[in-house]
Amino acid sequence: ENNRRCTKASSSAGEIIDWENEWGSDCTLRVYSDSKCRNPKSAVDGRLISIKDNICTRDLPTTCASGILDKFTSPFNATIVDQLEAAGAVVAGKTNLDEFGMGSHSVHSRFGAVKNLRRDADGRDLSAGGSSGGSAVAVAADQCYAALGTDTGGSVRLPAAYTGTVGFKPSYGLLSRWGVVAYANSLDTVGILGKKTSSVRDVFSILNKHDARDPTNITSSSRSRILSHLQAPRLASRLTSSPLRIGVPLEYNISELTPSVRQAWLLSLAHLQEQGHTIHPVSLPATKHALSAYYVLAPAEASSNLAKYDGVRYGTRSDGPDSDGQPDGYLYANTRGNGFGAEVQRRILLGTFSLSADAMDNYFIQAQRVRRLVQQDFNAVFAAAHPFAAAAASDASGIDRSTAADVDVIVCPTAPSPPPRLSDVSAGSSPLDAYVNDVFTVPASLAGLPAISVPVTVAESEQNPDADEVAGIQVIGQYGDDELVMKVGELLE
Numbered sequence: 001e002n003n004r005r006c007t008k009a010s011s012s013a014g015e016i017i018d019w020e021n022e023w024g025s026d027c028t029l030r031v032y033s034d035s036k037c038r039n040p041k042s043a044v045d046g047r048l049i050s051i052k053d054n055i056c057t058r059d060l061p062t063t064c065a066s067g068i069l070d071k072f073t074s075p076f077n078a079t080i081v082d083q084l085e086a087a088g089a090v091v092a093g094k095t096n097l098d099e100f101g102m103g104s105h106s107v108h109s110r111f112g113a114v115k116n117l118r119r120d121a122d123g124r125d126l127s128a129g130g131s132s133g134g135s136a137v138a139v140a141a142d143q144c145y146a147a148l149g150t151d152t153g154g155s156v157r158l159p160a161a162y163t164g165t166v167g168f169k170p171s172y173g174l175l176s177r178w179g180v181v182a183y184a185n186s187l188d189t190v191g192i193l194g195k196k197t198s199s200v201r202d203v204f205s206i207l208n209k210h211d212a213r214d215p216t217n218i219t220s221s222s223r224s225r226i227l228s229h230l231q232a233p234r235l236a237s238r239l240t241s242s243p244l245r246i247g248v249p250l251e252y253n254i255s256e257l258t259p260s261v262r263q264a265w266l267l268s269l270a271h272l273q274e275q276g277h278t279i280h281p282v283s284l285p286a287t288k289h290a291l292s293a294y295y296v297l298a299p300a301e302a303s304s305n306l307a308k309y310d311g312v313r314y315g316t317r318s319d320g321p322d323s324d325g326q327p328d329g330y331l332y333a334n335t336r337g338n339g340f341g342a343e344v345q346r347r348i349l350l351g352t353f354s355l356s357a358d359a360m361d362n363y364f365i366q367a368q369r370v371r372r373l374v375q376q377d378f379n380a381v382f383a384a385a386h387p388f389a390a391a392a393a394s395d396a397s398g399i400d401r402s403t404a405a406d407v408d409v410i411v412c413p414t415a416p417s418p419p420p421r422l423s424d425v426s427a428g429s430s431p432l433d434a435y436v437n438d439v440f441t442v443p444a445s446l447a448g449l450p451a452i453s454v455p456v457t458v459a460e461s462e463q464n465p466d467a468d469e470v471a472g473i474q475v476i477g478q479y480g481d482d483e484l485v486m487k488v489g490e491l492l493e
């Protein structure tokens with residue numbers, strides 16, 4: 001079955017064996033034939049893994065939920081798909097998303113909106129979050145052991161928070177993006193969703209390897225440099241039992257936080273304190289500009305990436321007057337006008353504008369500066385310096401490490417509110433309302449840091465008094481501190 005795996009290396013016919021079940025309910029099975037059991041190749045051997053449909057698969061179409069890639073099938077697998085299959089995992093299927101990963105509620109899809117399994121008290125549909133909403137629901141519905149998504153500005157963490165699953169965005173550059181359709185290259189990461197942090201870790205350990213085909217992928221020698229830097233004497237004990245210093249960013253305590261999210265945050269901090277960890281307020285002042293900077297940078301990169309969908313080289317081609325021998329130009333306009341959905345067209349226009357000569361200085365360049373400030377904010381509060389910035393360089397950048405709060409991780413909400421009703425976030429509603437949901441996820445994306453969202457149960461649901469409310473709580477760590485981030489996530493599960 002989907003999520004069960006024989007825990008014995010070999011068995012013979014007629015024998016009764018125990019089977020492991022991820023979520024606790026053990027069962028026994030009678031072995032039918034001698035040849036069924038073998039040594040598992042890895043922790044994901046025989047497991048079903050769902051794949052977001054902007055990740056290339058040779059055997060199934062890759063549509064990015066876009067009309068422009070309707071019926072497109074890649075001639076090759078993404079490296080991460082090959083890595084999973086080599087480890088024995090089975091591709092369960094491709095999952096729905098916001099077109100090209102652009103959205104926060106998985107409503108901008110050629111295939112229709114993704115629905116959360118949870119509903120409000122009146123039985124109305126709720127958002128599953130986006131853009132990896134289909135992957136999150138596949139995990140929540142037990143259709144797979146884990147799922148791959150992509151996280152450019154929160155697309156794995158937000159759906160995890162809304163569906164009560166675990167969503168992990170690794171440090172930028174650790175997981176290969178070869179065969180992953182680009183949205184915004186300087187921000188794009190492959191993320192993993194699972195019911196528990198342990199299943200996310202199983203998948204992460206298979207994929208966390210250098211891939212020479214992805215030029216942004218961290219080389220093996222840099223990987224060992226990062227690890228030896230992070231495991232410097234004072235820090236090595238963090239992965240064992242010593243108390244951790246937990247940072248609480250004051251700027252995340254905004255008035256828009258709903259009571260249940262604030263309660264989940266407080267419960268999480270109290271829980272960590274009970275286990276002997278200490279809580280420290282920290283300030284990340286550039287946070288308030290992070291969202292605006294993200295929504296300049298991501299569309300700018302997207303407008304460039306999506307220029308290749310011209311109806312000539314890829315995917316769907318619309319008929320244009322030029323097909324009757326008319327002047328050029330119509331084929332391109334018709335293909336893109338018919339093929340891209342409204343949100344993608346909006347991003348292309350935004351990005352093209354902010355990269356244009358007159359607007360460049362006021363938008364793109366300013367947003368890059370804000371991005372640098374966001375990175376410096378994080379570096380100023382983490383005990384571990386950024387592995388790629390030598391101590392001297394960080395001094396030169398003006399960060400006074402003597403005033404650093406020296407925290408190991410930051411703990412904050414993943415989203416300001418529980419999942420909204422699908423009818424309130426449908427494709428025609430205000431784009432700004434959707435963008436605001438990313439306010440807590442984009443800072444880690446701008447800085448390339450590892451971040452995980454784990455479900456924390458609070459007593460009462462605001463939307464459905466008959467059900468417990470589950471809010472996503474996010475753990476953010478220094479670049480390369482992925483194991484520590486997963487460890488703290490696990491403490492909160």
Ligand code: GLN
Nearest residue numbers: 101102103152153154155
């Ligand atoms: N909601 C954000 C956006 O639309 C994040 C998307 C993502 O991480 N792929 O850009």
